[in-house]
Amino acid sequence: MIIVMKPQAAESSITAIKEYIEGSGLNAHLSQGTEVTIIGVVGDKSRLSTENLISFKDVDRIVPVTETYKLANKKFHPEPSVVQVGPTVIGPDNLTIMAGPCAVETQEQLMSIAHAVKAAGATILRGGAYKPRTSPYSFQGLEEEGLRYMQEAKKETGLATICEVVSNEAIEAAVKYVDMIQIGARNMQNFILLKEAGRSGLPVLLKRGLSATIDEWLNAAEYIIAEGNPNVVLCERGIRTFETTTRNTLDLSAVPVLKEKTHLPVIVDPSHATGVYKYVSPLAKAAVACGADGLMIEVHNDPAHALSDGPQSLTFEKFARLTEELTPYARLAGRTFR
Amino acid sequence: MIIVMKPQAAESSITAIKEYIEGSGLNAHLSQGTEVTIIGVVGDKSRLSTENLISFKDVDRIVPVTETYKLANKKFHPEPSVVQVGPTVIGPDNLTIMAGPCAVETQEQLMSIAHAVKAAGATILRGGAYKPRTSPYSFQGLEEEGLRYMQEAKKETGLATICEVVSNEAIEAAVKYVDMIQIGARNMQNFILLKEAGRSGLPVLLKRGLSATIDEWLNAAEYIIAEGNPNVVLCERGIRTFETTTRNTLDLSAVPVLKEKTHLPVIVDPSHATGVYKYVSPLAKAAVACGADGLMIEVHNDPAHALSDGPQSLTFEKFARLTEELTPYARLAGRTFR
């Protein structure tokens, strides 16, 4: 941590800070410039409420030097992680497609979709049983019944399964039925849920919050890993900006940035990011081209009558064409697919 | 709801939509322009998955006409609400100051702060016992012990009390000790928590999400009210933008916008919005000047050694000066204060 003093900071102000730092068992390292003095803090910073130093006299700015996340940090774990999900793995050697409906609606619907996405190359079936919806009057999901359908679909197709969880109760239920749980964007900083997910034993897909910085996202992952669960996969799903032609703005630069900062796998969800089915295919290819380990795609047997997110769902035919077109991109990226 | 068709939309596309709408028991009302046709949907729209219509052929855009929140909507409840919190009320006739430490640290700390903020005119004591922190390694709060200190402080000073809750367990505990619960920005769309808060019977302070639109915020309030709890107060606390000189960007225009859209009281938190104690006082005055029903201010006996958010906390002396200076602003706004 670096403390930048104001120009003409009083000698007494510098001394006060030095004493505060040393009183916390750390070392202060002064660097006197022509315009300003900077103070480097050396030692175990967790012993110091560092942000408070900003309220000391003549302090201009505090500059953190090291990241607060450690277990998610590539600096301390340079090799890319591989996460086992049921019978499949997410990691650097293959391209994983998670596909399925936004919401599980009926067993027949789910089964038909499961067969279709498997045929097209998906290895993980997604399906929402607990739906966080903006309005309390929108369809909120089938809950445990939906999870049972997911289990049935798994039995019949052999696909691994993933479901979003929104509460400790949902996690307890999910553990019985599915292979991976998902923490949605609106819960990315629901720290209680993150800890519980960490204790669940299941691999966790952690979606980026609507306006989460990459640093906050990795700290959220740290919450899960710190509970003893290293099986975290990150999912970029668009961030909130002023642009309105897409529901969110897909931040694909997050993929190479994450590849530099963390060893965790990264997948991309172009369906939720854009909210428009026509944009899903070009952005899916782009995600693979810039290094994503996988994709999450919404597929529905009848988008026009879907109970949730119909506009962004692909039909079976469009999804099959997409995975066909993705095949050479996976090969260029050095990844096994289909 | 209005459906805007593309130019040169086929007659058959228009017919298909008309049939879909009428098949849902609603009426379609056509308006044929020189360039485009628009279709108005008349009737109870909850019977229709309206967003799916975007995937029909030749549809250009769907324009919602009515808000999805009803109970929070001023259109159906024109009089401003008054919310009772312990011995005090939040509403159009008075200016309510909630003040206290970001985090409850010790009983002595809390008690000294409680006396100081009461002396300066606060009527509600704030104090965090469950702290949602970006990093899992930061101080996370005293939990139930902290709530007990809040109860003690209430007994000794007569102040009403408010605490943030982050889980159903925290709500259950809070009900025993404090007068009002707070849902923080990171949990604004934690719908499980919103519903539980709605069932708690306590008045709820609902902070705006980091990048929540006003429409989403009012829908979140609707979740609470729909559980039978009309005692919701909204708290503007800054939104996320590109500007970095303040931690968030305080959106004071939200105050008059909310006054037009909802009957719920609105308070402003300049401490969390700016993250810098020096900016708290001018923005507190501005909040009162533009119509806020109250303020939430962080006050600490020793900001330099606070375990959380020291840089934005006011000392006792600065807080006393602020409430002194606020008095004529409250009078200009036609509000009782002190």
Added chain:
Amino acid sequence: MIIVMKPQAAESSITAIKEYIEGSGLNAHLSQGTEVTIIGVVGDKSRLSTENLISFKDVDRIVPVTETYKLANKKFHPEPSVVQVGPTVIGPDNLTIMAGPCAVETQEQLMSIAHAVKAAGATILRGGAYKPRTSPYSFQGLEEEGLRYMQEAKKETGLATICEVVSNEAIEAAVKYVDMIQIGARNMQNFILLKEAGRSGLPVLLKRGLSATIDEWLNAAEYIIAEGNPNVVLCERGIRTFETTTRNTLDLSAVPVLKEKTHLPVIVDPSHATGVYKYVSPLAKAAVACGADGLMIEVHNDPAHALSDGPQSLTFEKFARLTEELTPYARLAGRTFR
């Protein structure tokens, strides 16, 4: 400037940077921590292309320590500036109201507005003669003819006058007719125009760019002052965010932030910020309450038929009521008004 090295940076990498810095005639000051090494650069940084150091081996981050703007910087000019505009002044002792139509439409319109705003307490008449419009098919202004009407209005009422300029030609014309020129948000980083405005000799109102940081804004002011024109006034007019109930998000925290960073006067334009006349009055009061030196308000004789920005314009009656209501706020802020 501080260079933060990566953990385990090679000795040779550190040496390479040290040599590069010293080769530029500056001093490098090493601070070896347990995890990372930081290098402080001491001397006249303009001799070094500092950003390039990021491409050196093992460099993690570059942290600038001093601001690039000097003439606009309060550190080197602690006293607040006072800017003379025709017969009036903008500065810490009074509250200046600039009011008038978005666009000058006819001489009669402008004259009637000029009389009305003067009667209500405005001292500067605003009126657009060169209109930067999103679409090329919208009304673009009366140009020099509009400036002449402004001059006439000044003669008849004694009001000072301000007009936006969009080109060197517009500046040349403006110099002949008005007392102050305005650089609009879309031209805040039109550096050619800034330099020409600096050479014009007229005081300049510099609006904040649509997504300009405060640092960029002050650097833009620096362009004007560096040409020998210290008479710059800053105008906060809302920034671009995801919120859509207002046209932009008025960033009132910019007022106290600017008061800390610069000596230049700051005024606030709630009309352009919100785009809605109903929100102008509460935000105007808030602006004064948080320390603004003045306001820019759109007033129109017939908003429903205005050629530009009718929705955000106040009628004469509403404007008169606003200035009446502002009077005690000005007094509380210690400013002379009316």
Added chain:
Amino acid sequence: MIIVMKPQAAESSITAIKEYIEGSGLNAHLSQGTEVTIIGVVGDKSRLSTENLISFKDVDRIVPVTETYKLANKKFHPEPSVVQVGPTVIGPDNLTIMAGPCAVETQEQLMSIAHAVKAAGATILRGGAYKPRTSPYSFQGLEEEGLRYMQEAKKETGLATICEVVSNEAIEAAVKYVDMIQIGARNMQNFILLKEAGRSGLPVLLKRGLSATIDEWLNAAEYIIAEGNPNVVLCERGIRTFETTTRNTLDLSAVPVLKEKTHLPVIVDPSHATGVYKYVSPLAKAAVACGADGLMIEVHNDPAHALSDGPQSLTFEKFARLTEELTPYARLAGRTFR
């Protein structure tokens, strides 16, 4: 255009609007719902200051139905445009790489870069001679001398050339020396410059403004085309968001969105978008994968000593590797390259 009335709008309010519309020679089309009435406006809307209708009594909202840009609109020009730039073309059949230094520094520098980028497959040489810089004290470019070096480089290598222009004077100079002019992000709504670029006769690369919506961007293109110059190419270069690990957030969804809304070619600049050379290559591939017609890449002989934007520039070796890797992506996208 659609006017949405408030619930319980008075009959007289509806009549007033109807009369205003019909008084402008247009037709009003009423649609009376159970909750609200909507009024469709039919006819040539340019005859009506439509936004003013919001200030009429009982109006809730105005919803525009048609875009204001016509010449840039794919609805009226379905075939993708092909733009000739010196000896090369930008369009749907090939992948165009523009490469070169951020700023032209010396003739030797430019020549060595020109040879290197040509050898690697670039067909257009970029190089800034007029540099818009945040601070007035940063290097501002060689101006006309820089343009002459560009002309020399063209003669020697046969590459087409592009230069940013920042003023009418720069356009006049550029016409003499280069094949294409560029309007930078900070000037995207410098409408005077857009018009002059439209009259220059040269093809124009129009970068997206720092926080420009796609709609505003296409309206800016309309300014150029409306002057009789249809040779406009759009360049996505990142937008401003809260994320700080990249300088801007590259909005790749803009590529498929633009492909749906306009016939103009679209290129992507990953160098300025990210500001970090390491992220250029993955995002360049992503841009091609999602349908971009070309790329703009910064290349420098010695990034560590570049006078501008060194951190984001590729070395010759890295650039050659990138174009090598891009080749199969171009083939997959059905584009000719190298």
